[in-house]
Amino acid sequence: MGVQIEVDQLTMRYGDVTAVDGISFTVAPGEFFGLLGPNGAGKTTTLETIEGLRSPTNGRVSVAGRDPARREPDLQRRIGVQLQSSAFFERLTAVEQLQTFGAIYGVPAARLDELLEQVGLTEKATAQVEDLSGGQKQRLSIACALVHDPDVVFLDEPTAALDPQARRNLWDVLRGINDSGRTVVLTTHYMEEAEELCDRVAIVDHGRLLELDTPGALIRKLDAATRIGLAAEAIALEDARGLPGAESVRLDGSGLVIQTREPATVLAELGRREALEGLSVSKGTLEDVFLDLTGREYRA
Ligand SMILES: Nc1ncnc2c1ncn2[C@@H]1O[C@H](COP(=O)(O)OP(=O)(O)O)[C@@H](O)[C@H]1O
Ligand SMILES: [Mg+2]
Structure with a gap:
């Protein structure tokens, strides 16, 4: 198994706050990897560093063998990012949002229809984004992250604030994204979600990595x-x-x-x-x- 993402002794400080404190792990191509931890654990900071949105205070991060902080266009094209708080263009319909993102990458219209189908929004294509439910908005923002067909997809708490039914529906979408061969890195504070979806889970708290293994092995190790x-x-x-x-x-x-x-x-x-x-x-x-x-x- 190769290495798609490598995080080596990553440390991130904001002034006096050490948000990430020497975290190391690797993610294999095609893996569904979970960063699990409570609010304030350092998940978003870790993710944004891997995405190249932040430069580490200390340590090193690489994606496909390259430094994401350099924001080289050909690496950018291979990663898809859904941020924790997603913003949409105002007064556009679902399909128009996608078209706007698609235009940046020259994506054909047929691909956009396929994406709407993949996230279960075909029937909502012409609905204003303002009129979508929380779960539907999340699915649309995932479709936007997939528009350029990235190999690696980052999802920051995609199911936060969704009701249990909408959460489960989204799990099917996330599984589908991984089944199509993409590497998925997901942050969540729902254990059940990590257990259900992830091949391996890193449990973080206070910026430190407490455990890293398959959900099954973590549970067995605990000997609960x-x-x-x-x-x-x-x-x-x-x-x-x-x-x-x-x-x-x-x-x-x-x-x-x-x-x-x-x-x-x-x-x-x-x-x-x-x-x-x-x-x-x-x-x-x-x-x-x-x-x-x-x-x-x-x-x-
Ligand atoms: N831009 C920032 N400036 C200062 N402190 C921050 C900033 N972003 C996050 N933090 C702090 O860093 C810690 C980790 O935050 P974060 O990575 O957002 O955690 P999580 O995503 O696990 O909730 C928290 O204590 C948070 O308050
Ligand atoms: Mg977060």
């Missing part, structure tokens, strides 16, 4: 307990506490929750006692990884 849920009447609380392998048992609004690192033992015993009513089993999530790394609730 399995949660076994049961209907409250499935088994008496005292009996559940006595089950071999049960680490903790509590009663919450929806029933009994047993935490265990030996789910097979607990489940076998529950089966033997015919105490499986309302059974659900869930493993740890990236949310648990973050809590474990930082020792605190997620600041969304």
Whole structure:
């Protein structure tokens, strides 16, 4: 596997504030890479440095082996950027926005129709941007970032402020962009989103890289307990506490929750006692990884 993006000991200071503090990672061609962290973690600063919008205070960044801060046109053509706050031209329709961006690169009209289709906005082509929903605006700004057919696409919190349905719809669009062979670098503060979309995830906080791995490996490394849920009447609380392998048992609004690192033992015993009513089993999530790394609730 080659290297599409290399970030080496990147440090960024704004006056007294160290926004990024010695972060290193690489992204392979075609990878879906996530920068995950709470507000203020340094995600946007890292991304904007890779995009060539900022020059590092210290350290080095390269994209396709070149320095993005030099803003060479042939490198610019290969990257597509969706900024955290996207601005549109006023009083233009969706398709006119795209045409305006397309004209800069001499993109044919057929390609613009294809793009609208790809982001699910064909029916909104002639709608004023002001009349689009939050999710539709995000999809339009992604289409604008793709207009010149870049190899590498940067998306800064594309699903922030979207409702869960619109977020999921956008996930399909993002997956499609990566499936077409592009490298995607996404920032998000939604763990679930990183877990769902990313091949690898860098967890950052206070400008530092805390962990970097596949979501699955991060979760396995954490060795989070399995949660076994049961209907409250499935088994008496005292009996559940006595089950071999049960680490903790509590009663919450929806029933009994047993935490265990030996789910097979607990489940076998529950089966033997015919105490499986309302059974659900869930493993740890990236949310648990973050809590474990930082020792605190997620600041969304
Ligand atoms: N232009 C700026 N001037 C001063 N401080 C900034 C600037 N941009 C960001 N910061 C600070 O740098 C830190 C990281 O910000 P940012 O990269 O935007 O984080 P994130 O995208 O993870 O929310 C924060 O403490 C933020 O307040
Ligand atoms: Mg940000």
